[in-house]
Amino acid sequence: MKHKIAPSLLAADFLHLQQEVEMINNSDADWLHMDIMDGVFVPNISFGFPVLEAVKPILKKPMDVHLMIVEPQKFIREVAAAGAHMMTIHYEVSPHLHRTVSAIKDAGMKAGVTLNPHMPVHLLEDIIHDIDMVLLMSVNPGFGGQTFIEHSVEKTARLKDMITRKGLNTLIEVDGGVNMQTGKRLLTAGADVLVTGSFVFKSSNPIQTIKELKNL
Ligand code: DX5
Numbered sequence: 001m002k003h004k005i006a007p008s009l010l011a012a013d014f015l016h017l018q019q020e021v022e023m024i025n026n027s028d029a030d031w032l033h034m035d036i037m038d039g040v041f042v043p044n045i046s047f048g049f050p051v052l053e054a055v056k057p058i059l060k061k062p063m064d065v066h067l068m069i070v071e072p073q074k075f076i077r078e079v080a081a082a083g084a085h086m087m088t089i090h091y092e093v094s095p096h097l098h099r100t101v102s103a104i105k106d107a108g109m110k111a112g113v114t115l116n117p118h119m120p121v122h123l124l125e126d127i128i129h130d131i132d133m134v135l136l137m138s139v140n141p142g143f144g145g146q147t148f149i150e151h152s153v154e155k156t157a158r159l160k161d162m163i164t165r166k167g168l169n170t171l172i173e174v175d176g177g178v179n180m181q182t183g184k185r186l187l188t189a190g191a192d193v194l195v196t197g198s199f200v201f202k203s204s205n206p207i208q209t210i211k212e213l214k215n216l
């Protein structure tokens, strides 16, 4: 399967959100990645459900929602109503992860689980069968434009081994500091979906940049 590209709206020009979403619609992007932050789990606040709701009617690609918030289980209904295709929550804030994953799927969405850079992939041994995607953070969550953490390449390969060994087809998405070089290495290690924020939106020709990432 050809890998997917999920540009992160966090790096877009919020004053011209409609043009930015139309650019995504006209590009080779597979999904639009939307980062919700609460200022508690991560040291930043991004945007919330009203922005997802505003984007929903014009977006022609699946919405990939990454929640960097405590108690994400409280907002499953809101995320589904905002039009999310994939709801991804953090392992670190989910003591009843199996219950939350089941509730996300019952709400009609795909379920993803995210690991922070220091969290080992073996933590997922007993939940990986139940989820559609693992999101590996390749920066500490909270901000766009950070430097890629090198260890993420080897970690991606270890997660891919686990998924293959179990005969699953769980997707691996990687988020943070992705560009042509880091993206290529992640794909070689087994990544299926690349999230890219600043590398796409701050480039002089985002449509062309997305095309090049898609052709990696
Ligand atoms: C960071 C977010 C990312 C961010 C990536 O906490 O989860 O999705 O937008 O931005 P870049 O690609 O600039 O590192």
Ligand code: ZN
Residues within 6 Å of the ligand: 008, 033, 034, 035, 066, 175, 195
């Ligand atoms: Zn993200």
